[in-house]
Every structure is written in structure tokens, then in C-alpha cells.
Amino acid sequence: MYAQMVDTGLNKVVDASQMSPQEQAFQARIDADVKVEPRDWMPEAYRRTLVRQIQQHAHSEVVGQLPEGNWVTRAPTLKRKAILMAKIQDEAGHGLYLYSAAETLGVSRDDLIDDLHAGKVKYSSIFNYPTLNWADIGAIGWLVDGAAIMNQIPLCRCSYGPYARAMVRICKEESFHQRQGFDIMMAMCRGSADQKAMAQDALDRWWWPSLMMFGPSDAESVHSAQSMRWKIKLLSNDELRQRFVDQTVPQAEYLGLRVPDPALRWNAQSGHYETGPIDWAEFQAVLRGHGPCNRDRIRVRKEAWDDGQWVREAAMAHARKRAERESRAAA
Numbered sequence: 173m174y175a176q177m178v179d180t181g182l183n184k185v186v187d188a189s190q191m192s193p194q195e196q197a198f199q200a201r202i203d204a205d206v207k208v209e210p211r212d213w214m215p216e217a218y219r220r221t222l223v224r225q226i227q228q229h230a231h232s233e234v235v236g237q238l239p240e241g242n243w244v245t246r247a248p249t250l251k252r253k254a255i256l257m258a259k260i261q262d263e264a265g266h267g268l269y270l271y272s273a274a275e276t277l278g279v280s281r282d283d284l285i286d287d288l289h290a291g292k293v294k295y296s297s298i299f300n301y302p303t304l305n306w307a308d309i310g311a312i313g314w315l316v317d318g319a320a321i322m323n324q325i326p327l328c329r330c331s332y333g334p335y336a337r338a339m340v341r342i343c344k345e346e347s348f349h350q351r352q353g354f355d356i357m358m359a360m361c362r363g364s365a366d367q368k369a370m371a372q373d374a375l376d377r378w379w380w381p382s383l384m385m386f387g388p389s390d391a392e393s394v395h396s397a398q399s400m401r402w403k404i405k406l407l408s409n410d411e412l413r414q415r416f417v418d419q420t421v422p423q424a425e426y427l428g429l430r431v432p433d434p435a436l437r438w439n440a441q442s443g444h445y446e447t448g449p450i451d452w453a454e455f456q457a458v459l460r461g462h463g464p465c466n467r468d469r470i471r472v473r474k475e476a477w478d479d480g481q482w483v484r485e486a487a488m489a490h491a492r493k494r495a496e497r498e499s500r501a502a503a
């Protein structure tokens with residue numbers, strides 16, 4: 173239902189009896205937790221599934237800079253500004269590691285970026301929401317980076333070596349990002365009544381979109397079953413979402429904030445929080461390009477890409493000259 177753009181050639185999980193001997197051997201290696209490396213043989217659908225997920229992830233990191241970039245010039249102190257700039261640079265770096273990981277699968281970064289700009293591939297729904305005040309920067313770090321880590325820690329153990337290794341460093345940095353967001357929220361919640369109200373307003377607006385980051389429910393998730401079989405995904409969308417809720421609700425309580433879900437309750441029997449229904453119509457609308465900021469995000473990305481053309485050309489010219497100098501010196 174939600175997957176319209178990228179055809180990975182798979183509609184259902186491939187059963188062992190339908191696999192060629194080569195595919196069976198591949199699955200046996202996955203089952204034995206042997207990492208797949210770029211030069212290893214892999215089923216075409218495995219390769220395409222990885223390209224789809226890794227590029228969506230890379231684009232999310234890059235587009236994810238935009239909502240925060242909106243606040244660099246208006247951060248409340250020099251220290252907060254320096255931290256925010258460092259965080260945004262980290263996100264750019266994550267995008268670069270991930271594009272590199274995707275390139276090991278035989279695709280070109282330029283083509284991936286063209287596909288993003290043409291609206292052919294997705295990036296995370298969360299980045300189509302606006303950052304209206306400084307508390308939103310706290311909420312992004314606390315909730316969005318918090319959700320990102322919850323999803324990404326298991327990816328450090330995923331079956332594809334270059335993706336798994338990229339995730340190790342990314343997760344270390346995301347963990348710092350999450351703490352800086354919580355620190356902003358704490359400062360605001362300990363501040364004036366108006367500041368606390370801003371923090372509550374940010375939680376009210378970011379809570380549900382953060383839950384949507386984990387993707388459609390397991391029943392609706394098109395790719396989960398096969399991706400889990402291949403250990404591209406280790407945990408399902410709903411499992412990760414539940415872990416996030418269980419971790420985050422006590423943090424909201426610590427801050428003295430109210431989670432905007434009247435149905436939220438602790439189930440002592442299951443040992444988990446139960447939540448009210450997610451508005452999947454809103455999620456679908458955002459994925460179809462009708463979120464509050466979809467058009468703006470792509471427009472700004474394209475402008476940044478075009479503006480950077482001369483920098484890319486200059487870097488290439490410099491690399492060429494350097495290589496020529498080095499080969500002359502070696503001759």
C-alpha cells in the first residue's frame with residue numbers, strides 16, 4: 173500500500189523451495205550470521221532492497237539537516253549554536269557514509285541524488301514537518317534522534333557489511349544528538365512557564381510523527397518479512413515503535429510533560445505502554461508529498477545541489493591536477 177516507487181522485484185517472501193542452489197547457499201550464510209560483502213554473490217532482489225533502504229536512509233540524513241538548519245541563526249546562546257552546527261554537520265557526514273555504502277552495491281551517488289530530486293525515492297516522513305520554535309530543536313534531538321537510534325542500533329548487526337559498519341559510528345553520534353535534545357528540553361522545562369509551554373507544544377506536535385518514523389504497522393509493511401529473512405532488518409516496525417514508546421514515556425514524565433495520547437496507559441501484565449491509534453492517513457499523505465514541508469524540502473535541496481555545482485567541479489579539477497602532478501613526479 174505504501175510502496176509505490178521502487179520496484180525491488182519482490183512481492184512476497186521467497187520460500188526455500190523456490191530458491192536456486194546459489195540462493196539457498198546465500199540464505200544459509202545469512203542464517204549463520206556471516207556478513208555479506210560487496211564482492212560476494214547476492215540475489216538481485218537483496219541488492220535492490222539494500223539500495224532502496226540505504227538510499228532512503230542517506231537522503232533522510234541529508235534532508236534532515238534542513239529543519240534544524242532553520243534555527244542555526246536563532247539559537248539562544250553561542251554554545252547552543254555551536255552544538256547545533258556540529259550536530260547538523262554530523263548528519264551530513266552520516267549521509268556521506270550511507271551514500272558510500274550504497275555505492276558498494278554498484279549504483280552511483282549522482283543517480284541516487286537525481287532520483288531524490290525527481291521525487292522517485294522517499295526520505296523519512298518526519299522531515300516534512302516544520303520547526304516553529306527553539307523547543308522543536310530539543311524535540312528533534314530527543315524524539316527524532318531517539319527514534320533513529322532505536323531503529324539503527326539493530327542495523328549495526330544487519331547482514332550487509334558496509335551498511336552495518338557505517339551504522340556503528342552513526343549510532344555513536346546519534347546517541348550524543350539524542351542527549352543534546354533532551355538537555356534542551358530539560359533546560360526549557362526547568363525555565364519559565366512560557367518555556368515549559370513551548371516544550372509541551374513541541375512534544376504535542378512531534379510525538380505522533382515520531383511514532384510514524386518506524387513505518388507502517390507490521391500488517392501493512394510490504395518489505396519487512398523478506399528484509400527480516402535476509403537480516404537487513406532485525407526487528408519489525410511495530411517492535412521498534414513499542415521499544416521507543418516504552419523508553420520515551422518515562423522520559424516525558426521526568427520532564428513533567430504530558431504525552432499527547434489520551435489512550436496511553438501502562439499495561440502491567442505485558443510490561444509495555446499501550447498507545448492510541450496512529451493516524452495512518454496523515455502518514456500516507458506525507459509519503460505522497462502532501463506533508464506541510466515536502467515541496468519546500470526538495471526545492472531547497474535542489475537549490476543547494478545546483479549552488480554547489482562549482483564546488484564539485486573545482487574539487488574534481490583539483491584532484492585531476494594533483495593526480496597529474498603526482499604521476500609526473502613519479503615518471
Ligand code: FAQ
Binds near residue numbers: 175176237323388
Ligand atoms: N518515511 O515495507 P516498509 C534520522 C516507506 S534517519 C518515509 O515497512 P521498510 C537521522 C518505505 O520506504 C531516519 N517512508 O518499508 C536524523 C516503503 O516505501 P518504498 C531514516 C517510509 O523499508 C535525525 C514503504 O513505506 N531512517 O532520522 C517511512 O521495510 C535527526 C513501505 O514500508 C532510516 O531510513 C517513513 N517513516 O521499513 C537526521 C533507517 N516508513 O521504498 C537529522 C533505515 C516506511 O517501497 C535529524 N530504514 N516508509 O517506496 C529502515 O529501517 C526502514 O527502511 C524503515 C521502513 C523502517 C524506515
